[in-house]
Amino acid sequence: MTLLLAGDIGGTKTILRLVETSEESPALQNIYEESYRSSDFPDLVPIVQQFLLKANVATPQKACFAIAGPVVNNTAKLTNLAWYLDSERLAQELGIASISLINDFTAVGYGIFGLAKDDIFTLQSGKQKPEAPIAVIGAGTGLGQGFLIKQGNHYQVFPSEGGHTDFAPRNELEFQLMKYLLDKHDIQRVSVERVVSGLGIVSIYQFLRDRKQSIELPEIAQIVRTWEQEAGKQEKSVDPGAAIGKAAVQKSDRLCEQTLELFVDAYGAEAGNLALKLLPYGGLYIAGGIAPKILPLIQNGNFLLNFSQKGRMRSILEEIPVYIILNSQVGLIGAALCAARL
Known part of the structure; x- marks a missing residue:
């Protein structure tokens, strides 16, 4: 039996999972899982040490951590946390023989192959070609994009920074949105991530609100105002994107409905842009917490x-x-699968 440690390491939350695999049964078996508030710790090492002590298991042979931030040569600095992680240092201090650090969206790519049938909703059946590339796009805090290429019996995952390409407005309303964002933030260009992300939902709402598109209802208005007042704080007390999305789904607020209509249009258009560049007949997967x-x-x-x-x-x-x-833990699944391949 081989004991593996998988981690999803974010600026707000760190999730660790122990999984087990064997030659007789290569499928991953979940053993133990815990979640931690990342800012309560000075580094990843004490979190893992506390986790393994509580799990009361032997030291895992391999580990893979999905990091919310760029990973270069198995080192990473988290985007929203003052941690600097180095796989060699982690291996030495934790006593784990082999440790890999991967970008969190790379982990999503690997995680596709560990999903159950119920974890996936088919939006368009298309005509799948097994040897073709696979594309992944996911709106959440930002806009992740990546792709997978088959190499032998396995796929290799390649991350990209496609979310930072230019937002391409296609009609008068979207041109007005881009002008609004340019002026509001005093910037020279608008990335597609400024529109297609959780923050993008809030930006679209502000744009429609400020141009008096519809009446702003007090409940959502208060959440957005609170968020605006907390600008600059690392941790916010409200999540306006989630509140706007929920109101739109429930059809309880017309301004929120209009916000999500514009958001979904832009999301679909950008997914189509990615598909044109890669021709992913192996499938285009929509990840992220919003969808x-x-x-x-x-x-x-x-x-x-x-x-x-x-x-x-x-x-x-x-x-x-x-x-x-549909499975929010696809990144954690991917980290476990990546650990198994070390």
Whole structure:
């Protein structure tokens, strides 16, 4: 039996999971899991030490940690936390023979292969080709993008910074949104991540609110105002993106509904842009925390309409399978699978 340690390391929360595998049964068996508030610790090492002590197990042979931030040569500095992680130092201090650090969105790519049937919702069946590339896009705190290429019997995951490409407005309303963001933030360009992300949902709401698109209801207004007043703080007391999305799904606030309509349109268009660049007939997977929460709004047809609305390329995009990942722990699953391959 081989004991593996997987981790999903974020600026707010760290989740650790012990899994077990064997030659007789290569499938991963979950043994133990805990979640920790990252800011309560000065480094990852004491979290792992506390976790293993509580789990009361032998030291794992291998470990893989998915990091919310760029990973270069198995080192990483977390985006929203003053941690600097080095796989060699971690291996030495924890006594684990082999440790790998990977970007959190890379972990999502690996995690696709550990998902159960119920973890995936098919948005467009398309015509899947087993040897073709796979694309992954996911709106959450930011906008992650990546792709997978088959190499022998395995896929290799390649992250990208596609979320930082330029936002491309396609109609008068979107042009007005871009102008609003340029002026509001005094910037020279607008990345697609400023629109297609959790922060993007808030930005779209502010844009529609400020142009008096619809009446602003007090409950959502108060949440957004509180968030605006807490600008600059690392930890916020409210999550306006989640509140706006929930109100839109429940159809309880017209301004929130309009916000999500514009968001879903832009999300579908950017997914289509990624699909055109990669032709992922192996499937385009929509990850991130937002999509499962607004699934009815994505199912209504506007996402796929904007996904495939690419002129002469429409027929190509209609043949690409599109899936939504419903399991929020896909990154943790991916880290475990990556550890198994070390």
